[in-house]
Amino acid sequence: xxxxxxxxxxxxxPGPPAAFRAPLFSELVAGLKIDERHVVLDLGAASTALLAxxxxxxxxxxxxxxxHFGGIxxxxxxxxxxxxxxxxxxWLPNGLSNDAIDIVFCWDLPNYLTLNALxxxxxxxxxxxxxxxxxxxxxxxxxRNMKAQPGRFVPTPDGELIDQCAASETIAxxxxxxxxxxxxxxRFTIDRARLLGNGMQEFLFQLPA
Amino acid sequence: xxxxxxxDNDTIELQDTNRTESNKAFGSLRTKVxxxxxxxAIIGRSIQIxxxxxxxxxxxxxxxxxxxVELKNSAxxxxxxxxxxxxxxxxxxxVDGETKGDLYATECVSVHANARVQGNIIAPKVSIVExxxxxxxxxxxPAAVEKALGKTTASSSDKTVARKKPGIATExxxxxQQPAKDAGTNVDPQARTA
Numbered sequence: 001x002x003x004x005x006x007x008x009x010x011x012x013x014p015g016p017p018a019a020f021r022a023p024l025f026s027e028l029v030a031g032l033k034i035d036e037r038h039v040v041l042d043l044g045a046a047s048t049a050l051l052a053x054x055x056x057x058x059x060x061x062x063x064x065x066x067x068h069f070g071g072i073x074x075x076x077x078x079x080x081x082x083x084x085x086x087x088x089x090x091w092l093p094n095g096l097s098n099d100a101i102d103i104v105f106c107w108d109l110p111n112y113l114t115l116n117a118l119x120x121x122x123x124x125x126x127x128x129x130x131x132x133x134x135x136x137x138x139x140x141x142x143x144r145n146m147k148a149q150p151g152r153f154v155p156t157p158d159g160e161l162i163d164q165c166a167a168s169e170t171i172a173x174x175x176x177x178x179x180x181x182x183x184x185x186x187r188f189t190i191d192r193a194r195l196l197g198n199g200m201q202e203f204l205f206q207l208p209a
Numbered sequence: 210x211x212x213x214x215x216x217d218n219d220t221i222e223l224q225d226t227n228r229t230e231s232n233k234a235f236g237s238l239r240t241k242v243x244x245x246x247x248x249x250a251i252i253g254r255s256i257q258i259x260x261x262x263x264x265x266x267x268x269x270x271x272x273x274x275x276x277x278v279e280l281k282n283s284a285x286x287x288x289x290x291x292x293x294x295x296x297x298x299x300x301x302x303x304v305d306g307e308t309k310g311d312l313y314a315t316e317c318v319s320v321h322a323n324a325r326v327q328g329n330i331i332a333p334k335v336s337i338v339e340x341x342x343x344x345x346x347x348x349x350x351p352a353a354v355e356k357a358l359g360k361t362t363a364s365s366s367d368k369t370v371a372r373k374k375p376g377i378a379t380e381x382x383x384x385x386q387q388p389a390k391d392a393g394t395n396v397d398p399q400a401r402t403a
Contacts, residue, residue: 037350037353045343046320046337046341046342046343047337047339048336048337048339051335051337051347051349055349057349058350058351058352058353059349059350060347060348060349060350060353061346061347061349062345062346063343063344063345063346063347064344065342068342068344069327069342069344093344093345093346094329094345097353152339154339164339
């Protein structure tokens with residue numbers, strides 16, 4: 001396990017999964033109040049470790065797993081327009097309650113969506129989210145390539161993240177700029193950004209009040 | 210309704226003595242005895258059931274079931290070959306196969322590696338093993354879980370048919386029961402499997 005938690009080193013060929021610090025993610029999770037109810041939308045795959053982390057507070061977790069259930073290819077293949085927002089909405093989980101979303105974990109998913117698809121998806125999510133809701137995302141920045149499939153990011157007990165995706169093939173990373181992202185996150189706007197040790201850029205977006 | 214005919218040391222075949230056209234599927238329910246204590250009814254791979262399925266003994270599904278599955282006091286396992294398109298109500302639910310529909314359990318829900326689950330999970334304890342594929346929601350607010358399970362128990366018990374004796378029962382043309390729309394789902398972090 002110790003070997004699995006080695007720090008990420010940009011430029012090194014894929015090896016064992018590397019853990020890295022994501023301060024904005026940690027801050028977001030730490031900010032969840034134990035006695036308050038929160039609704040979290042996870043666009044990635046279900047993670048036992050994340051559920052355990054969120055289980056410390058009264059959370060409802062909605063998991064979309066867009067990569068596995070075909071949402072990425074579907075959204076990327078659609079023409080931009082109002083219909084795309086409707087299509088994006090259909091890929092979100094149908095919760096049993098209508099509680100507004102407080103936090104969205106996008107992980108590295110935006111890298112795998114066209115800007116039009118990303119914009120539609122975040123617009124659909126924005127309709128379900130409460131004012132001042134947060135969205136967290138990580139964008140490939142330093143590396144020109146990225147894994148062919150989105151990561152499976154899991155929090156470690158040390159507060160770091162580890163990508164457990166076993167994919168070895170790589171594809172060109174779109175390396176979206178903050179300006180491009182700022183225009184493609186629906187009503188979410190950039191709150192803060194950090195360059196991470198693994199070469200990714202971490203973003204925290206927020207809906208207006 | 211059923212007689213158990215011993216097949217070999219480990220398997221007992223359920224035989225339906227009142228078999229009719231409408232319940233032929235019962236003839237394929239088997240009970241596998243493991244050790245000296247518990248036995249589990251099995252819906253085999255070639256079996257398809259469309260309707261409501263109710264019972265008071267543990268059940269393993271390897272076939273296709275759509276409608277409603279209600280085993281209020283028993284454990285349900287959806288095996289690797291099992292495909293369930295139904296609202297499921299049980300004491301505990303373990304998934305190795307595929308489910309589409311909400312899963313309600315009064316004790317726990319376990320989603321194992323390679324399982325594919327689409328729907329909401331409502332249970333005091335939930336474990337989702339890495340490698341499982343899940344789309345839906347999990348409520349981690351104990352109050353919301355309790356509320357959801359309470360409503361579900363009340364509404365489904367109103368509908369439960371009188372049972373002559375323990376066993377699996379199906380209503381082949383029954384209307385699938387809808388879960389409470391405002392119900393929530395729950396998860397117990399301590400129960401999760403790494």
